[in-house]
Amino acid sequence: AFEADDAVDWGPETEMETNERFEEAGEIQDGLGASVMGLIYVNPEGPDGRPDPLASAKNIRQTFDRMAMDDEETAALIAGGHTFGKVHGADDPEENVGPEPEAAPIEDQGFGWESDHGEGKGADAITSGIEGPWTDAPIEWDMGYVDNLLDHEWEPERGPGGAWQWTPAEGELYEQAPDAHLPDELVDPMMLTTDVALKRDPDYREVLEHFQDHPDEFQSAFARAWYKLTHRDMGPPARFLGPEVPDEEMIWQDPLPEADYETIDEADAAHLKEEILAADLSVPRLVKTAWASASTFRGSDMRGGANGARVRLRPQRDWEVNEPDRLVETLDTLEAVREAFNADRGDDVRVSLADLIVLGGNAAVERAAAEAGHDVTVPFEPGRVDATQARTDVESFEALEPTADGFRNYRGDDAERDAEELLVDRAELLNLTVPETTVLVGGMRALDANYRGSDHGVLTDRPGTLTNDFFVNLLSMETEWEPASEYREVFEAYDRDTGDLAWTGTRVDLVFGSNDRLRAVAEVYGADDAEAQFVDDFVDAWHKVMTLDRFDLR
Template sequence: MADADPKAGCPVHGGEMKIRSLLGRQNKDWWPDALPVDMLHQHGVSPDPMGEDFDYAEAFKKLDYAALKADLTTLMTDSKSWWPADYGHYGPFMIRMAWHAAGTYRVTDGRGGAGSGQQRFEPLNSWPDNGNLDKARRLLWPIKQKYGQSISWADLFILAGNVAIESMGGPVFGFGGGRRDVYQSEGDTFWGAEEIWVDQGAQTRITEEQVELEGPLAAIQMGLIYVNPEGPGGDPDPLKSARDMKATFLRMAMNSEETVALTAGGHAFGKAHGAKPGETFGKAPAGEAIHQQGFGWLTDADEIGKGHITTSGIEGSWSNNPTQWGGDYFRLLFKYDYELVESPAGAKQWQPINPDREDMAPDARDPNKRVPTMMTTADMALKMDPEFRAISERFRDDQAALDDAFARAWFKLTHRDMGPKSLYLGPEVPEETLIWQDPVPAGAAPSDADVLAFKSAVLSSGLTVSQLVKTAWASASTYRKSDKRGGANGARIALAPQKDWDVNEPAELATVLAKLNELRGSMSLADAIVLAGSAAVEKAAKDGGFDVTVPFTGGRGDATQDWTDVESFHWMEPQADGFRNYLKTRQPVKTEELLLDKASLLGLSGPEMTVLVGGLRVLGANHKGIPKGVFTHRKGALTNDFFVNLFDIDTFWDLADTASDEEFIGYTRGERTEKWRATRTDLIFGSNSQLRATAEVYAERGHEEKFVRDFVKAWVKVMNADRFDLA
């Protein structure tokens, strides 16, 4: 696998940091004339027509699963005149749809993936790499309409891909349902800062000068799922393409063997489309006329059904048996020498030199006609790159190994963002547990007596409120709603790599965990960490003048090192955590935006984020105890002092260092006496009008108890974020 550093910091171009927006280009930038439906969903109004009470898991259990699969199997060969099936089989089309629904997943921040059916919405609906998949989804509509709420679009996309593979004799590892649809674009995903799409000449994100993908990004160019099939930026260089493939698949938690298996397995089926120049078809769905009813990339009406389809611009199939699983892909790749040619659409592709007739492919519309097969530059990378070649030759010579590798990699691709295995639904959930599912053994909830005894012991152990709160926060705040990874369950903060993350202060963490292990008895370490932090919050609240009980629900288990996917967890190391006033290195976005990103991944609202920051500051939860933002003389007591002192009109703020805008000093007006130190994530609560309006509520006299109780509620939400058994 490529030696890309999973913990690499921000990109620097020419030695100068380029600050960008957290979200980059948004739908309104690409399609300014689009109907602003989002205005209907302001102020907490949900766009979900099913309502919050809808239980998709219960609806799925009522599904006639066998009948649904039978209908999908029938669909595969039920070619429609308005969009005819290549070779009379929609299987390859459905595989591409499912692959592209899942392939946006990235391990960096857990965003993307098939988990919510985002392919239905912009920008993915209109990405160049998703060309004509609008037709695949429309072919599925009669089946979705028939089975209704018992099958989500998100589940249907992936199941259709599985059935397609099975219908063509391919291997399938299993299927788990449980993906609940959303009903609007997920606007908190950064897809890139570029102002042009791949088909408009966008350059690859990796160059000799820029050796890492920026931030969380996984695709090589704007509008792609993975890499440009013609080569980096259209350059047909197989070795550079291999470089890009390793980088992008690594960002999607795939190793080189999985990368080769998926590429070869996916390209065993179907064809690419480049029969006519791209300018002969219309706009993407988001830019088309209203009477096209959501269809895009349209050609002349007289040409529909005659094979004049252009999508990628590359033309032809990879195999001489494009609707049958087997070893032909690797056989042809290694049997022939290939020459660089251009497709009818002008795309660069590779064609075998003097192929035998039996190694030529049937025409997509006329089975009596034979046409040459082809390979993309990305396919040639599997032959030219030494690492890829060794894997490819092994798969060529061992069909069973390819069968198993592809089935497992496909299952991982299509299920990676679903969270723990306990959330999978249906009769085809595999019995085998896989390490990338982050398994955690079942835990047992401690008794009430054990809870009380432990709380008493930990508060008299010599560990401080700050230490206990920081440890609980460090454990639980790894959770991210995007792919349901992380969280307190499993106590992976005690395991590599989390125990060694700089943000977790490894030396102090080891001290705290050693004491908790000494005191916990039969209680799981995961429960002990959360309970100790909650006990500290109760003590801090009492020291601030309020008796509160922090709700605690035990039952967490402890993960093991052997069943922890260290490589993929490395990607989850925070480069910034505004809740702990931590910034590892300067990032290419404003530091306060990184706080919002962290809060979003935790599933927090604006008020929840605000009250947690204010509370954690006064509790002394800052990284390494730095004083920045600790606007109190009662550190360790849970008070609203952070907000009261931030809004003190007798304080004015100035840069601590004119060479940096990350640290500030608060002075007494008129005297210029230093009172406080702060970071951007502190001062944003006074600078941003919306955050200030929320923070002012917690600074108001009479709201001291409200602050404490709101903090406790938000704290418990984070501690239980990964307790799907409590939902």
């Protein structure tokens, strides 16, 4: 109960403010944003504490790019943020500041960084070890930061806290700033290595020079970039409240068009399911297409999901996990069904491809359940619309591409962690509980919805039928599992009596028998009388995933 959560990949380091996260010079490992453990963005002194502005610019660009910020947004955020305030480094933190809260003794009661330098606050405050304001008016919004940086020369020096910072070169100082805590004293402005980086890098400098000539555009660029920075994990504006929500919908909010038609009703949905099932699309292909569309949802920032049918657009249509060649064929068939339905209507009722993709998956689940002897209806709420390529931020959507998807038994070449750990990550992004994760994996295997039709984990003689065979055969004592190779990624189940090969599975499959919590749920679904419950629970979990981004239903 008192251990840290190890689920988050903070990086390879074991100590704060250390740096082991570069694949090569200046290239941060995939999946990480900050260039230094424990810092928000980059080291303000420069890479590895070296005052190297050009190397710092490379780190800045890569870190902010992973937040989907371009050069203009990055320069606006840094310049705007440094227009105000100061940094605090009255003395050396190594000698004057105690351990962080997690390392502080129990009697400190959750507090840390106890300072013995003077009063430890105000003029005696020590945080970063860098000291001073950026401008001579650090409580006003003006062009002081941009002007100071561009119009004067700066040279590195060790500040009072022992860290590298930049001071005006000799003869460059034009006006000192009032001390933030001692109003009768004046102090020299300073710059960070990360500030000088914006001046030395030609692309960032071009942006700053434009801002200097057009102050209104600087203010607007900062406001828009700040709005993006502080709201990009909140989902679409439909979830926002209050009078200050902008009328404009930004491209980073994955905008969707307003429907200019009436949505289908239950009778229409039933008719369309019949048309889809008559279109020679198999249960696995319909299930995988619906899953590919909906499972992009991320509860961490409310992006992705089936609404918009972006699975048909770049970059999602090209993702390897989605089997692009087969995906295109399935989407073309569904598009033909959509066009025929819409063309035959004599009223304002239309169906979107986004709705049809989900409806196709639902129809496949219902057919597979019927093949197993279960009469179920998967809930369906129309109202999804189709996004456009022009209003899809391709570059930022690329971050949603999964390196692994255990639900489809897919593990890409770039996946570096164990497949079962990546399954847990995917399930968490989908806001799934342990039982929901379990029933979905078992159901997807029974539905034969593996990547590229792999047999791994399809522990049934009736693939494409919604049975609980996955759990029955995984937990059966009639077979014994062995690793297929030294890599221990694929396993083989052999009949204990005959020695014949019965099944194959991956680490994702076998974790439902080896992990005690997952096995407890798997044993429930693998019971002799559990198939009806399994089917009902699968339908509920499937419907949940299909509607994760339907904020209009909540």
